[in-house]
Each structure stands twice: as structure tokens, then as C-alpha cells.
Amino acid sequence: MENLFNLFVRSIFIDNMIFAYFLGMCSYLAVSKTVKTSVGLGIAVTFVLLVTAPVNWLVDTYLLKPGALAWLSADLADLDLSYLSFMIFIAVIAAIVQLVEMVVEKFSPSLYNALGIFLPLIAVNCAILGVALFVQERDYHSIAEVTVYAGGSGIGWFLAIASLAAIREKITYSNIPKPLRGLGISFIITGLMAIAFMSFMGIKI
Amino acid sequence: MSDISKTKEREPMFSAKVLKLLKNPFNLENPITVQVLGICSALAVTVQMKPAIVMALSVTIVTAFSNLIISSLRDTIPSRIRIIVQLVVVAALVIIVDQVLKAYVYDVSKKLSVFVGLIITNCILMGRLEAYAMANKPWPSFVDGFGNGLGYGLILVIVAFFRELLGSGKIYGFRVIPQAVYDSGYMDNGLMILPPMALITIGVIIWVQRARTPELQEK
Numbered sequence: 001m002e003n004l005f006n007l008f009v010r011s012i013f014i015d016n017m018i019f020a021y022f023l024g025m026c027s028y029l030a031v032s033k034t035v036k037t038s039v040g041l042g043i044a045v046t047f048v049l050l051v052t053a054p055v056n057w058l059v060d061t062y063l064l065k066p067g068a069l070a071w072l073s074a075d076l077a078d079l080d081l082s083y084l085s086f087m088i089f090i091a092v093i094a095a096i097v098q099l100v101e102m103v104v105e106k107f108s109p110s111l112y113n114a115l116g117i118f119l120p121l122i123a124v125n126c127a128i129l130g131v132a133l134f135v136q137e138r139d140y141h142s143i144a145e146v147t148v149y150a151g152g153s154g155i156g157w158f159l160a161i162a163s164l165a166a167i168r169e170k171i172t173y174s175n176i177p178k179p180l181r182g183l184g185i186s187f188i189i190t191g192l193m194a195i196a197f198m199s200f201m202g203i204k205i
Numbered sequence: 206m207s208d209i210s211k212t213k214e215r216e217p218m219f220s221a222k223v224l225k226l227l228k229n230p231f232n233l234e235n236p237i238t239v240q241v242l243g244i245c246s247a248l249a250v251t252v253q254m255k256p257a258i259v260m261a262l263s264v265t266i267v268t269a270f271s272n273l274i275i276s277s278l279r280d281t282i283p284s285r286i287r288i289i290v291q292l293v294v295v296a297a298l299v300i301i302v303d304q305v306l307k308a309y310v311y312d313v314s315k316k317l318s319v320f321v322g323l324i325i326t327n328c329i330l331m332g333r334l335e336a337y338a339m340a341n342k343p344w345p346s347f348v349d350g351f352g353n354g355l356g357y358g359l360i361l362v363i364v365a366f367f368r369e370l371l372g373s374g375k376i377y378g379f380r381v382i383p384q385a386v387y388d389s390g391y392m393d394n395g396l397m398i399l400p401p402m403a404l405i406t407i408g409v410i411i412w413v414q415r416a417r418t419p420e421l422q423e424k
Contacts, residue, residue, distance in 0.1 A: 020400055025244040026328040083304060086322050087296040094289050123288065126245035126326045133319035179415035180408075182423030183241060187408030194401035 004148045011152030014201055017127045018160035019194035024127030028161050029186055038165035039158075046154030048122050049131055052096050053150030054143050056089050056132040064088065089132045097123040127157055164190060226349045230356030232418065236329045237360040238411045239421060243329035246320045247361055248403040254377040256316045257365035258358075259306065265354025267298045267324055268333060272350030274298075276338040291334050292325065299324050329357055364406050372397030 017023045024045065032038050062068055064085050069076035101119045105112045112119075122128060131153050140146050167189055176185050236242045243264070250260045274294050275282075282290050303321045306314040314321065324330070333353055338346040369375055371394050374382035382391070396402055415421045 022248040023245055026242060029241055083300060086300050086325055090292050090296050090325050094292055124326050124331050126323050129326045130319060130323055133322045137319055178422050180412045184408050184411040187404050187411065191401045191404035191408060194404060
């Protein structure tokens with residue numbers, strides 16, 4: 001339990017998807033002009049992460065890892081399909097995003113309208129595939145760990161995009177040098193925010 | 206890089222229009238600083254020059270060939286499922302690149318860790334496939350992908366150059382700042398190696414570029 005809490009806090013603040021690994025930067029920079037839309041995207045990313053990461057972990061553990069097919073028959077015990085993982089992961093993500101989109105549209109049209117065009121775009125958000133690959137690389141042992149890590153990463157991403165959007169809304173009134181306006185200053189703000197987040201590195205839980 | 210375009214200029218395949226596809230990504234249509242594509246992986250691999258160059262080459266190869274393949278298939282792909290088809294083609298190419306890297310430059314492949322896999326979701330790929338390859342003939346698409354890959358690589362190499370030089374006093378793994386300078390009190394800037402400075406370095410590159418080409422400035 002303590003371990004899970006530790007992982008959760010780490011994935012939000014210390015291993016933040018944006019500030020430590022730069023994952024999902026494209027949509028982070030493109031959709032952070034207003035707080036409202038960025039909150040919508042943040043929720044959508046967290047939600048999709050919570051669904052896809054455990055599914056990808058199950059696929060990896062029971063189908064792709066070296067020897068993972070041993071539960072099927074003893075002959076398959078030394079089969080190693082891990083070279084297929086990129087293709088399977090991205091296919092799973094694309095399929096789940098499509099599925100989530102249909103389910104949300106059917107059962108909660110208001111949420112669907114709020115998330116709007118962001119849902120389909122999430123399939124190509126680096127943060128989603130990134131979490132799946134980090135889970136594979138770091139060898140998490142149980143589905144609880146994976147889910148907690150995915151949730152934490154999603155919340156971390158959400159925090160980052162919401163705070164950048166808030167700063168950008170304020171900054172439209174400031175007098176920034178012309179060549180730096182827009183994209184340039186967003187990069188520098190993100191850099192400064194990342195320095196602020198680095199202060200969490202010293203925390204030991 | 207200029208040598209390549211010079212030797213190829215003589216061939217009739219390179220009309221003025223195709224050459225423009227190759228040149229534009231370096232400045233006016235740079236994928237990172239102007240189109241804002243592919244930043245995700247661009248920042249994390251730029252602590253040293255070597256991984257940055259390997260990453261730049263990998264992305265160039267994948268962009269060029271995925272553009273070529275998708276452009277050849279563009280009339281047969283139903284538009285409803287095109288994203289999945291594109292992802293599968295890209296994923297197959299990335300698997301090949303990943304296996305080659307693991308076989309020949311294992312240490313770099315370890316350093317790049319998940320970022321080779323993340324080429325799949327690199328926005329440059331999807332951006333170029335959607336914006337160019339789906340509507341153009343295979344050969345110009347190939348050149349477009351190649352040019353965009355190199356434009357991406359250019360920024361990567363610039364960022365990696367400054368981060369490695371200022372962060373650890375080396376260029377491509379070779380020490381360039383002599384010991385005497387350290388003895389007189391100079392110190393490497395440890396912050397350059399950490400993630401935040403990658404963002405700030407790119408911010409500064411954008412600043413310099415837009416100061417020189419005013420038509421890129423935002424209002």
C-alpha cells in the first residue's frame with residue numbers, strides 16, 4: 001500500500017510526463033490557449049491512460065514477453081514476441097480510444113461534447129504510448145501498480161497543461177518581445193515550470 | 206547536408222519544386238520551431254550529440270519511407286480507417302529501425318530507451334502523412350519526408366551541441382574544454398543536462414529564428 005502511494009506521488013510530481021520526459025508536448029503546446037479546453041483534454045488523457053495502460057500491461061504479460069505464452073501450452077514457452085510490442089500497443093491504444101469514444105457518446109453525451117475533438121486525437125498523443133512503454137521497460141509486477149502509475153501520470157499531465165493554460169491566459173496582457181510571442185515564450189515558461197517541479201526531486205517518501 | 210543537395214541537383218528528378226520541399230523544412234517550415242511537430246521526443250534525447258544524431262537519422266528514415274508507402278497506397282486506403290493504416294505502416298518501420306539499432310549500436314539504443322518506440326506517435330509523422338503524403342505523388346512525398354526529418358534533425362543537433370558543450374564540456378563525447386580552464390575555476394553547468402534547459406534552449410532557438418525572419422512572428 002505504501003509502495004503504491006509512493007508510486008502515485010512520484011508519477012505526478014517527480015516523473016511528471018511533461019516536465020521530466022516531455023511526453024505529449026505537441027497537444028500540450030497546441031491546446032493550452034484557454035483553461036477550459038485544456039482541462040477537457042487533461043481529463044480525457046487521464047481517462048484514456050487509466051484504461052489503456054492496464055490493458056497493454058495484460059497484453060504484454062500474457063502474450064508478448066519472452067515465455068509469456070507458457071499458459072497456453074508448454075510448446076510455446078520459449079516464444080518471444082516482444083519485438084511486436086510497438087505495433088500491438090499502438091493498435092490496442094487506437095482501438096480503445098475508438099471504443100471509449102463510442103461508449104462515451106452513447107452513455108454521456110454531455111461529457112462527449114465537452115471532450116469533443118480531443119478524444120480521437122489522443123490515439124497519437126505520445127504520453128499514452130509513452131506510459132505503455134515505460135510500464136514495459138520498468139517491469140511493474142501487478143496490475144494495481146500499473147493502474148496507479150497510469151493514473152498518476154495522467155494527473156501530472158493534467159496539472160501541467162492546466163497550469164500552462166492559466167499562465168498563457170494571463171500572459172496575453174504582457175509586453176513580450178515580438179519574436180518570442182506565442183510559441184517561444186510557452187517553451188520558456190514550461191522550462192521554468194520544470195525547474196520549479198525539480199524541487200520535488202529531493203522528496204523521499 | 207548541403208553536399209547531398211548539391212550532388213543531387215544535377216539529376217532531372219529534382220525540379221525546383223522538389224528542391225523546395227527539401228529546403229523549406231530547414232527554416233521557413235521547420236517541423237519543430239514553426240510547425241510545432243515532434244517536440245515530444247526532440248527534447249529528451251538531446252543531452253549528448255550521439256543519441257541526438259542517431260535519433261535524427263532514425264526519424265528521417267521513418268518519415269521518408271512512411272511518406273513513400275502511404276503516398277503509394279493513398280488511393281486504396283478508405284478514409285475512415287486511414288489513421289490505423291498509417292499507424293501500422295509507421296509501427297512496422299519503427300520496429301525495423303529499433304531492431305537495427307539494438308543490433309549495431311546497443312549502447313545508444315539503451316540511452317534512447319522508450320523514445321525509439323515513441324517515433325510512432327511522433328507528430329511529424331502523422332502531420333506529414335496527413336498534410337502531404339495523402340494528397341501527393343510518392344516521389345515528392347518521399348522528399349518531403351526526408352526534408353522534414355532533416356529539419357527536425359538540425360534542431361536536435363543544435364540543442365544537443367549546446368547542452369553537451371555547456372553541460373559536460375564535451376562535443377560528441379570528446380572533451381573540448383581543456384583541463385586548464387577547469388583548474389582556473391570554470392565549472393560545467395549541471396542544469397544544462399537536466400530536462401528544463403532543453404525547453405529553454407528550444408525557446409531561445411525560436412527567439413533567434415523569429416528575430417531573423419519576421420514573417421514567422423505571432424501577433
